[in-house]
Amino acid sequence: MTLIRFKLSQEQDVDLSRTYDAVVVGSGAAGGMAAHVLTSQGMKVLLLEAGKKIPIEQELRSMEWPYDHPRRGEAPPGDHAIRYNEYTVRQPPYAKGSAFKHVFSYVGGWGGSDYVKNILVDEKDHPYTGTRYAWVRARLLGGKTNIWGRLALRLSDYDFKGKTHDGYGEDWPISYADLEPYYDKVDLYLGISGHKENLPHLPDSLFQRPNKLSAAEVKLRQSLKQMGRTLTPYRAGVTTDGVKNKYRSKCFGRGACGRRPGGCDIHAAFDSPTGLIYPAMDTGNLTLRTNAIAHEVLVDPKTGKARGISFVDAQNHKTYEAKAKVVVLAASTLESARLLLLSKSRQYPNGIGNTSGHVGHNFCEHVMGPGVTGLVKELVGTEPTLDDGKPGGFYVARFRNLEDKQPGFIRGYGFEGGSGFSIFPDSAWNTPGFGGQFKKSVRDHAGAFIGLGGFGEVLARYENYVDLDPEVKDAWGIPVLRFHYQFGDNEKKMCEDMANAGKEMLEAAGIEVIGVDKNILTEGWSIHELGTARMGNDPKTSVLNQFQQSHDVKNLFVVDGSSHVSASCQNPTWTIMALAWRSCEHLADEFKRGNV
Amino acid sequence: MTISRRDMIQATAAAMALPALAKAPSPSPKPLFFTPGEFALVDEMSDMIIPTDAQSGGARAAGVAAYIDGRLAEAFEKDEPQGWRAGIQAVEALSQEMHAKTFMGSTPEQRLALLTRIAAAESDPKTDAEKFFRTIKSGTIRAYYTSKIGIHDDQRYKGNVIQPGEYAGYDAT
Numbered sequence: 001m002t003l004i005r006f007k008l009s010q011e012q013d014v015d016l017s018r019t020y021d022a023v024v025v026g027s028g029a030a031g032g033m034a035a036h037v038l039t040s041q042g043m044k045v046l047l048l049e050a051g052k053k054i055p056i057e058q059e060l061r062s063m064e065w066p067y068d069h070p071r072r073g074e075a076p077p078g079d080h081a082i083r084y085n086e087y088t089v090r091q092p093p094y095a096k097g098s099a100f101k102h103v104f105s106y107v108g109g110w111g112g113s114d115y116v117k118n119i120l121v122d123e124k125d126h127p128y129t130g131t132r133y134a135w136v137r138a139r140l141l142g143g144k145t146n147i148w149g150r151l152a153l154r155l156s157d158y159d160f161k162g163k164t165h166d167g168y169g170e171d172w173p174i175s176y177a178d179l180e181p182y183y184d185k186v187d188l189y190l191g192i193s194g195h196k197e198n199l200p201h202l203p204d205s206l207f208q209r210p211n212k213l214s215a216a217e218v219k220l221r222q223s224l225k226q227m228g229r230t231l232t233p234y235r236a237g238v239t240t241d242g243v244k245n246k247y248r249s250k251c252f253g254r255g256a257c258g259r260r261p262g263g264c265d266i267h268a269a270f271d272s273p274t275g276l277i278y279p280a281m282d283t284g285n286l287t288l289r290t291n292a293i294a295h296e297v298l299v300d301p302k303t304g305k306a307r308g309i310s311f312v313d314a315q316n317h318k319t320y321e322a323k324a325k326v327v328v329l330a331a332s333t334l335e336s337a338r339l340l341l342l343s344k345s346r347q348y349p350n351g352i353g354n355t356s357g358h359v360g361h362n363f364c365e366h367v368m369g370p371g372v373t374g375l376v377k378e379l380v381g382t383e384p385t386l387d388d389g390k391p392g393g394f395y396v397a398r399f400r401n402l403e404d405k406q407p408g409f410i411r412g413y414g415f416e417g418g419s420g421f422s423i424f425p426d427s428a429w430n431t432p433g434f435g436g437q438f439k440k441s442v443r444d445h446a447g448a449f450i451g452l453g454g455f456g457e458v459l460a461r462y463e464n465y466v467d468l469d470p471e472v473k474d475a476w477g478i479p480v481l482r483f484h485y486q487f488g489d490n491e492k493k494m495c496e497d498m499a500n501a502g503k504e505m506l507e508a509a510g511i512e513v514i515g516v517d518k519n520i521l522t523e524g525w526s527i528h529e530l531g532t533a534r535m536g537n538d539p540k541t542s543v544l545n546q547f548q549q550s551h552d553v554k555n556l557f558v559v560d561g562s563s564h565v566s567a568s569c570q571n572p573t574w575t576i577m578a579l580a581w582r583s584c585e586h587l588a589d590e591f592k593r594g595n596v
Numbered sequence: 597m598t599i600s601r602r603d604m605i606q607a608t609a610a611a612m613a614l615p616a617l618a619k620a621p622s623p624s625p626k627p628l629f630f631t632p633g634e635f636a637l638v639d640e641m642s643d644m645i646i647p648t649d650a651q652s653g654g655a656r657a658a659g660v661a662a663y664i665d666g667r668l669a670e671a672f673e674k675d676e677p678q679g680w681r682a683g684i685q686a687v688e689a690l691s692q693e694m695h696a697k698t699f700m701g702s703t704p705e706q707r708l709a710l711l712t713r714i715a716a717a718e719s720d721p722k723t724d725a726e727k728f729f730r731t732i733k734s735g736t737i738r739a740y741y742t743s744k745i746g747i748h749d750d751q752r753y754k755g756n757v758i759q760p761g762e763y764a765g766y767d768a769t
Contacts, residue, residue, distance in 0.1 A: 063756055066742035072663075073742075077672040100672065195768045212765025221768060233768050253759035386754035386764035423753055428737045434645040434715055439750070443651065446751060 014289045016320055020046040021591065023309050023324035025294045025339065028143030029573050030560035031330035032272030032280075033580040036189075038328075039285035041588035046322055047277070048292040048311055050331070051139030054118050056146060056273070060263040061115065062256030066423070073260075075117050078102065081109025082123070087134050087522040092483070093127030093472070105136040106525070107147070107261050116261050119146055125475035130466075130483035134524035135334065141290060142272040143332065144527065145573075147262035150269050150391055151416065152192050152237035152574040154183050154203040158402065159568035166401065166410045169460050172565040173537045173546035176203065182578035190270045191239025192574075193251070193391060197232050202397040202414075202570065209240040211390045214420035216376045216450040216511070221394075223509035229399045234392025234416075237270040237573065247274035253389040259423050269391060289322070291315050295478045297327055297343040297352045297556065304347045306556045312476045326555045326587065326596055330580070333363075333561040334466060337532035338481050340543075340558070341468050353533070353550040353558070358543050360467050364460040364531040364567040367491045369521035371415070371453030372502035374511035379448035387420025387447065394418070396452065396505075398569050400497065408493035411459065413569045415502065417452030450511060454498035457569040459490050460531050485523055495520050528572055533562040548583040555596045559583050627662075628669035629677055634684050635661055637699050641687075642736040644711055652749035655740050663739040683728030690714070690725045 021043040024034045031047065038045050066072040075081070078101035082094050087106070095103035103123040108116055121137045128135060138144045158165060160172040160179075180203070186192075187206040194207040211233035213221065221231040238257075242250035251268035267274040280286040291314040298321065300307040308323040329336045337360045343352040351359055398412035425446040431438055469482040499518045506513050536542025539551035548563045550556040559580040561572050568575075590596045627635040642655035642664075655661075668677040687710070691699040694713070695706045702710070714721075714729040721727045740746040747753045754764075 065744075065747070065756065067744050067747070071667065072738075077670045080672075209762075210768065212763040213768055214765055218766045218768075231768075253763045254757065255755045259756070384752045384754055386757070386759075388755045389757065389759050390763040390765065421751075421754065423747060423751075423755060424741050425751060428741060429734075432718055434711065434733065436647055436649050439646050439649060439654075440651075443750060 014046070014287055016322055019308075019323040019325060020044050020287070021324065022046070022326040022328055022587075023048060023322050024328045024330055025309060026050075026143065026329070026331035026335070026560065027141050027277060027288075028272050028330065028332065028560070029145050029148075029576050030580045031328075032142070032145070032276030033577045034328050034330055034559050034584050035280045035286055036276040037581050037584035038588055039280045039283045041585070041592075042285065043588060043591060044285055044287075045280075046287045046289060046324060048294055048309060048322060049141050049288070049290045050293040050314065051141065051143075052290050052314070053141040053273075056142075056263070056271075057265040059115060059118055060256075060260070060265040062260070062263065062265040063254055069114065071114065073114055075104075075108065075113040079104065079108070079113065079117060081113055082106055082134070083109065084522070087132055091132060092129050093123070095123035095127065098124070106134055107136050107527075113261075115263065116147060119263075126480075127472055127474060128481045128483065129469045129472050130481075131485050132522055133483045133485060134522045135529075136524070136527045137332070141277070141288075145270065145272040145275075148237075148269075148271075148573060149262060149571070150234075150236045150238055150257060151395065151571040152194075152205070152235050152270075153395070153570035154205060155179075155568045155570055155575050156201045156203050158201045158398075159566060159570070162411070162566050168410055170534070170536060170541070170565050173535050173542075178546075179575070179578050179582065182582045183574065185581055186574060186577045189243070190237065190275050190577075191241070191243040191250075192235065193233075193238050193240040194235035195233050197230050197397070199230060199397055201402055202230075205235065205574075207235075211236065211392060211394075213394060214385075214387045216379060216419040216448075217394050217417075219376065220450065220505070220509045220511065224396065224505060227505070227508060229505070230397045231394050232397065234390075234395055236391035238264075238268050238391040239270075240268075240391070245275065245279060247278045251391055255388040255390065257391050258388050258393075258418070292320070292322075293476055293478070294331065294339055295342055295476075297329070297339065299343070299345045299347055299352065299553075301346065304553065306352065306553055312478070314476070317476060326557070326591060328584070328587070329556070329558045330560045333529040333532050334481060336558050336560055336562045337466055338468070340533060342479065348552070353543055353552050353556055355552045356540055356543055358462075358534065358541060360532050361462050361465040362460040362531045362534050362565075363464045363466060363485055363529065364458045364564075365524070366455045366526035366528040366567060366569060366571075367458050367487055367495060367520060368453060368455050368526045369517065369519045370495045370498040370502070371417075371451065371517050372499065372506055372513055373449060373451040373515035373517075374506040375445070375514045376419075376448050376450060376511050381444040382447065384421050384447060388418075388422045392418075394452075400494075400501075406497065408497065409490045411457040411490070411494070411569065413454045413456030413494060413498055415452040415454050415498075417450065419450035421447035449514075450506070452502055453517070454495070454502065455526060455528075455569055455571070456491065456494045456498060457567045458487060460534070460566050461488065466532060487520065487523060492520070528561075528567065530561040530564040530567050530572060533558050534565045535563045536565065547586040548579065549587070557583060557587060627665045630661075630665050630668070633698075633700070634681065635665060637684055637687065638664060638732065640700060640707070641711065641732055642740075644707065645733055645736045646740050653745045655736050658740050658743035658745040660736050660739040660743070663743075664735045680731065683724060683731055686724035687714070687728055690723075
């Protein structure tokens with residue numbers, strides 16, 4: 001395999017005296033998609049990213065062996081990743097008073113933190129307050145897409161029309177039929193790996209070559225079929241056959257994405273810079289400004305429309321203004337909400353776009369933690385096989401509250417899992433004793449485990465919200481978010497069912513259950529925060545319309561996960577991009593007609 | 597963004613392992629943190645935990661003690677290296693109590709008797725020497741299975757290779 005590195009054209013000098021057609025805040029999945037769609041429609045776009053552009057390939061070093069790294073992948077002395085027990089016994093801000101030089105979220109502590117120390121934010125500079133929350137943030141070009149988990153799923157009308165189905169919450173102002181063409185566009189433009197299953201609640205994508213399954217996974221898949229449940233190869237936002245994009249390679253099954261917190265130095269896994277932003281820059285219509293921390297949407301006092309963004313330079317701490325005819329926020333669910341709330345003016349005393357009072361509310365995500373580990377006895381002592389050379393393990397589609405009605409909870413959950421040999425025999429930690437017997441036992445069992453963990457829908461509730469802390473500010477003097485967010489009874493009941501269902505599934509497949517985990521991980525752990533500026537048809541109870549356009553300010557759009565009406569149990573990235581594509585196409589049409 | 601169950605297990609494992617520590621694991625004749633006596637004890641005990649067998653070299657061959665030493669030498673939290681030192685002293689005290697000899701001055705049978713005794717309480721260690729067994733076992737696991745010998749000779753790991761065609765494994769049918 002030859003990897004050709006393309007030298008990027010120099011970032012265009014940012015001319016802040018001009019008025020751009022649109023300014024986009026944030027360069028992750030949503031912001032990258034906005035930049036792609038708007039520039040391809042001929043609009044002149046300024047993209048603001050709060051973090052810097054880093055030489056990501058040098059950072060990720062996907063194929064580096066542990067023993068070729070001086071600390072076997074761990075971060076330098078003085079760096080600290082917050083541990084599970086710290087999140088549970090303490091309140092944010094978690095880095096307050098810490099003696100460590102740098103403090104990172106829990107993601108900085110697994111599978112090679114040295115590879116993400118320049119990707120994750122330092123919690124010391126980025127505090128937040130309120131209830132416990134494991135908030136994982138990546139401030140750099142591309143945001144969290146640089147290390148995302150790659151599971152790329154579609155939502156269905158079980159999600160978009162959840163209220164119609166079970167009476168809870170609100171329906172989305174769109175249906176699957178509205179979004180399907182845009183899911184297709186995302187699939188074709190970025191590439192996705194998967195296996196067709198024809199499930200109404202987990203619609204198929206336009207798949208490239210699928211992942212393979214391990215022997216244990218085949219066994220579980222066959223057994224689940226008898227129960228009417230579906231184990232499918234991980235649907236990965238990874239191009240396995242290649243896409244027309246000179247910045248990306250197809251996947252070569254190196255398995256680095258499973259060994260590390262994510263990240264792909266050949267960009268077979270989707271990331272926003274190579275998948276969306278660099279091609280958008282090649283149109284000549286995109287200007288990029290990094291180190292630009294947006295802290296206010298500026299308002300024209302005469303028209304009440306947005307006129308641009310005020311931002312602080314992350315390095316020199318000076319404030320600048322970027323002027324644009326349209327403002328598109330894509331800073332992430334929580335950062336976009338923060339930015340709306342920060343943008344107080346005479347016209348918008350509660351923050352721009354917040355006449356409804358719903359900004360920051362209806363905050364939802366996925367709950368995780370419960371799961372099971374099984375031992376496949378016939379695999380003990382077998383020859384090692386290559387089981388992790390692929391972009392993911394497997395996914396078990398939702399099976400609860402589709403046709404049935406569970407007594408304890410509404411909505412559903414899916415499982416993510418993996419099995420087989422990996423670079424490190426995790427079971428060594430739990431193998432008792434020492435000596436030849438211990439060593440042989442670790443070796444014999446290394447490839448015989450299968451594990452799966454649930455991801456469940458957290459109900460959107462008005463009383464789960466974020467607001468601005470009246471006292472605490474970040475390193476740039478910007479007020480920080482304060483969390484008022486907790487899992488409720490529905491989540492707890494669902495989690496009990498997850499653990500039981502996992503156990504039941506392994507047992508039915510004749511796999512010995514060796515571990516049942518019932519603990520719910522700290523709020524935020526799934527890194528799937530959603531819903532702080534939801535869409536809806538009623539401006540009194542929603543922030544955005546079906547095109548992610550502010551009900552109050554017609555040239556203001558919020559195209560990230562904050563717009564989601566409910567969390568579904570399916571991972572959100574592909575939906576974020578399909579929605580942003582649809583909205584930005586609409587935006588460009590309206591812009592051409594002079595309607596925004 | 598998602599975290600697979602495997603990642604979760606690794607996260608737990610990482611949390612149980614040594615905290616942020618040290619330098620290149622190059623086998624150094626002169627330890628960076630341990631005294632020569634402490635180094636000899638860690639080297640011997642780690643090799644008793646993961647010994648050489650017909651399949652692969654053990655912890656000594658994999659340079660486990662040197663790796664642990666390097667990490668402890670640059671540890672940011674000083675209670676970590678101090679904890680190792682105190683644990684070694686507890687082992688020495690137990691060795692005196694059991695055999696009236698230092699650990700390294702004991703016979704192989706006596707060392708085995710001591711290790712067997714402190715390992716017996718692995719699931720619920722009470723004494724400092726018993727706690728040290730958990731410490732050194734964790735350190736040994738972490739260092740050994742990230743070493744060349746651990747990954748290639750012992751585990752015969754097949755991954756981290758380029759697969760130009762199909763992925764290894766089975767189709768979903």
